[in-house]
Amino acid sequence: MLLRDEFEFIKSISPTKTNRTDLVQGIGDDAALVRGSSELEDIICMDTMAEGVHFKKETMSPYHTGYKALASNISDIAAMGGDPSFYLVSVAIPKEGWTEEELSELYRGMAELSESYKMDLIGGDTVSTSGGLVVTVTVMGKVKRGRHLLRENARDGDVVFVTGPLGGSAAGLQLLLEKEIGYPFNPEEKKLVDAHQMPQPRVDAGRILAKTNARVALNDISDGIASEANEIAEASELTIELEYENIPKYDGHASFSVEEQKSHVLYGGEDYELVGTISADKWDDLVEAFKEQELAVYRVGNATRGKPGVILKHGNQTGMLGKTGFNHFSK
Amino acid sequence: MLLRDEFEFIKSISPTKTNRTDLVQGIGDDAALVRGSSELEDIICMDTMAEGVHFKKETMSPYHTGYKALASNISDIAAMGGDPSFYLVSVAIPKEGWTEEELSELYRGMAELSESYKMDLIGGDTVSTSGGLVVTVTVMGKVKRGRHLLRENARDGDVVFVTGPLGGSAAGLQLLLEKEIGYPFNPEEKKLVDAHQMPQPRVDAGRILAKTNARVALNDISDGIASEANEIAEASELTIELEYENIPKYDGHASFSVEEQKSHVLYGGEDYELVGTISADKWDDLVEAFKEQELAVYRVGNATRGKPGVILKHGNQTGMLGKTGFNHFSK
Numbered sequence: 001m002l003l004r005d006e007f008e009f010i011k012s013i014s015p016t017k018t019n020r021t022d023l024v025q026g027i028g029d030d031a032a033l034v035r036g037s038s039e040l041e042d043i044i045c046m047d048t049m050a051e052g053v054h055f056k057k058e059t060m061s062p063y064h065t066g067y068k069a070l071a072s073n074i075s076d077i078a079a080m081g082g083d084p085s086f087y088l089v090s091v092a093i094p095k096e097g098w099t100e101e102e103l104s105e106l107y108r109g110m111a112e113l114s115e116s117y118k119m120d121l122i123g124g125d126t127v128s129t130s131g132g133l134v135v136t137v138t139v140m141g142k143v144k145r146g147r148h149l150l151r152e153n154a155r156d157g158d159v160v161f162v163t164g165p166l167g168g169s170a171a172g173l174q175l176l177l178e179k180e181i182g183y184p185f186n187p188e189e190k191k192l193v194d195a196h197q198m199p200q201p202r203v204d205a206g207r208i209l210a211k212t213n214a215r216v217a218l219n220d221i222s223d224g225i226a227s228e229a230n231e232i233a234e235a236s237e238l239t240i241e242l243e244y245e246n247i248p249k250y251d252g253h254a255s256f257s258v259e260e261q262k263s264h265v266l267y268g269g270e271d272y273e274l275v276g277t278i279s280a281d282k283w284d285d286l287v288e289a290f291k292e293q294e295l296a297v298y299r300v301g302n303a304t305r306g307k308p309g310v311i312l313k314h315g316n317q318t319g320m321l322g323k324t325g326f327n328h329f330s331k
Numbered sequence: 332m333l334l335r336d337e338f339e340f341i342k343s344i345s346p347t348k349t350n351r352t353d354l355v356q357g358i359g360d361d362a363a364l365v366r367g368s369s370e371l372e373d374i375i376c377m378d379t380m381a382e383g384v385h386f387k388k389e390t391m392s393p394y395h396t397g398y399k400a401l402a403s404n405i406s407d408i409a410a411m412g413g414d415p416s417f418y419l420v421s422v423a424i425p426k427e428g429w430t431e432e433e434l435s436e437l438y439r440g441m442a443e444l445s446e447s448y449k450m451d452l453i454g455g456d457t458v459s460t461s462g463g464l465v466v467t468v469t470v471m472g473k474v475k476r477g478r479h480l481l482r483e484n485a486r487d488g489d490v491v492f493v494t495g496p497l498g499g500s501a502a503g504l505q506l507l508l509e510k511e512i513g514y515p516f517n518p519e520e521k522k523l524v525d526a527h528q529m530p531q532p533r534v535d536a537g538r539i540l541a542k543t544n545a546r547v548a549l550n551d552i553s554d555g556i557a558s559e560a561n562e563i564a565e566a567s568e569l570t571i572e573l574e575y576e577n578i579p580k581y582d583g584h585a586s587f588s589v590e591e592q593k594s595h596v597l598y599g600g601e602d603y604e605l606v607g608t609i610s611a612d613k614w615d616d617l618v619e620a621f622k623e624q625e626l627a628v629y630r631v632g633n634a635t636r637g638k639p640g641v642i643l644k645h646g647n648q649t650g651m652l653g654k655t656g657f658n659h660f661s662k
Contacts, residue, residue, distance in 0.1 A: 024372055025481065028566075030410035030551055031376035031472070033479050036367040041355055045362035046419040046469055048456040079361035088377040092423070092465045125379040131462015134423045138377055138469045141362070148364050150356065220361055235359075 006126060009100065013107040019118040020085060032122035034086065034140070041148060043141035045076040051094070051132030059176040062102040064197040066109030068270075069135045072222060074117065075201035075272040077141035079220035081149040081210030083203060086122045087114060088138040092129035106135065117203065147210045149276070153217035154236035158277035160301035161286075163205040165248040166225055168195030170268025171256060188252030195250070199272040205297070206274060208289050218276040224267040227323040228275050229301075229310045239306030240277075242321065244314035246300045266312070267324060277303050337457060340431065344438040350449040351416060363453035365417065365471070372479060374472035376407040382425070382463030390507040393433040395528040397440030399601075400466045403553060405448065406532035406603040408472035410551035412480040412541030414534060417453045418445060419469040423460035437466065448534065478541045480607070484548035485567035489608035491632035492617075494536040496579040497556055499526030501599025502587060519583030526581070530603040536628070537605060539620050549607035555598040558654040559606050560632075560641045570637030571608075573652065575645035577631045597643070598655060608634050 014027050024033035036042075049055055049069045060068070070087060077084045089110060093103065114121065119139075172192035175185065185193055202220070209216045217236055219228040225247070233240045244262070253261050278286055283299065290297045312321040319328040345358050355364035367373075380386055380400045391399070401418060408415045420441060424434065445452065450470075503523035506516065516524055533551070540547045548567055550559040556578070564571045575593070584592050609617055614630065621628045643652040650659040 030407040034373040038369040040367045042365040048421040076361040090379040136467040
């Protein structure tokens with residue numbers, strides 16, 4: 001697609017109002033300006049989604065593609081215990097296959113999600129490309145100085161937790177591939193499809209965790225808990241033990257085979273729930289703090305001294321959970 | 332190209348040391364962390380270069396492509412009067428046509444330029460794409476609170492200046508298209524080719540301008556002075572008069588036809604010099620401040636009351652200089 005008028009298009013997707021009082025200059029000059037604060041740390045991340053690799057029109061509308069591209073970045077801010085503040089968007093637009101309306105929908109998906117966090121769009125770029133659409137998002141966030149949450153913070157004896165059910169996004173994708181994007185899914189299936197198309201980054205949970213003033217290790221589950229738990233284990237140099245049965249799942253998941261369920265829950269990724277650890281004596285307080293916000297947090301395992309890695313227990317089975325596969329312990 | 336091992340590749344391009352003391356957490360967690368300061372404003376920008384649109388291997392080596400992708404973003408920081416501090420890089424890698432060595436060269440081009448500003452690489456992404464290579468760079472910078480330089484700052488009576496010769500990049504590209512990338516260019520031609528392949532963002536000049544504590548309007552010349560001067564005129568709601576003969580040019584430019592020269596100088600872009608305005612009574616001090624740093628600044632016109640737009644004078648000719656073309660005044 002060639003934009004009829006790039007200037008007009010950029011105008012159409014530029015915000016007409018701004019939310020944040022620390023924004024000095026948004027879109028319209030060479031760069032954006034944000035007032036700094038000595039009490040805060042800036043958080044910054046950048047993620048790219050490419051058509052045909054991370055999304056296809058068969059399973060993701062342009063609106064959902066935009067929504068998810070921003071959500072995955074906000075999730076990285078949440079995983080540091082921060083609040084998202086600003087975002088920048090660069091889109092490489094294919095010469096064919098995308099209409100200007102679809103491109104507007106992509107930006108609308110981002111704008112609607114950003115509004116629920118009172119974020120502002122402050123910059124970006126639009127270019128054309130010979131291949132599929134490539135959307136790159138940069139998100140900035142803020143966290144109180146010293147209160148950021150790193151994956152290296154886990155210690156022997158910690159409780160391992162997750163902030164919500166896993167495997168929904170992968171199950172939803174499977175449904176979308178088996179049926180189609182407009183299929184009349186039942187309510188349970190719809191939740192899985194929504195988990196794939198409109199994942200909710202857990203800024204609320206990250207905020208509670210940063211406010212506890214406890215030592216918390218934290219990752220967002222973008223690549224499946226198998227991968228993310230291993231990253232915490234490696235960064236913190238200890239062993240993480242997970243109990244498969246304690247991992248919360250979606251109700252709609254019961255209609256999948258046990259093997260499919262396990263694959264979705266352990267390796268699926270793109271759930272954007274948080275996985276973390278906190279010392280056992282702070283666990284009850286944490287559950288209470290979540291309850292006060294009408295949220296749940298689920299104990300799924302423990303951190304113990306040992307070789308960096310993840311042990312998974314499921315019924316009688318125990319083995320090493322690698323980033324992409326499971327190996328039974330030989331007896 | 333498929334990376335043999337994405338993890339290993341990312342490790343190979345990740346910095347082994349960091350430069351900046353305000354960096355709390357670089358690559359290696361969900362996001363980067365930077366300590367804030369109430370005395371500073373954060374500057375942030377994002378630019379994308381796409382293969383076949385912004386660069387081709389016939390005229391730009393992978394090293395130069397990386398160099399220029401970062402330079403264009405640093406230039407936006409300079410145009411706000413700031414110092415660049417951090418950068419993030421996302422590369423969408425074609426399935427064919429790029430080797431891992433070429434990709435390393437792309438990152439090396441950025442790393443070498445960033446080192447001259449003591450910047451740190453703090454994040455990004457690598458994905459694959461069905462089309463040409465797409466590289467998106469986000470750069471952060473800092474400027475003293477309230478000392479940023481906006482294009483809306485020009486006033487009636489201001490002197491219009493540029494920080495160096497224009498048209499070099501466009502002339503260099505023409506040479507590269509006429510000859511080839513390995514051609515033994517003579518020293519004057521080489522300067523033009525360098526202006527295209529390795530443009531030097533004018534952080535030094537922006538820094539002087541921010542330090543003057545004068546009201547300065549400023550733009551970087553990424554799209555040609557015709558376009559950039561019009562942006563200042565529109566943002567400041569006044570007329571800018573430019574004297575073509577006062578615009579500094581490269582020595583090597585003399586071998587091009589007069590029409591080619593004018594096209595390069597006025598519309599060429601990618602020179603990454605700065606164009607700005609300052610009140611006439613501060614002009615001599617500004618020249619002096621540049622001299623102290625062994626730099627030059629060139630008076631090329633004036634800002635006057637009038638309809639937003641740019642008037643170009645060249646010998647006996649006078650007319651309106653639009654963003655992409657010139658219209659003689661009818662007599």
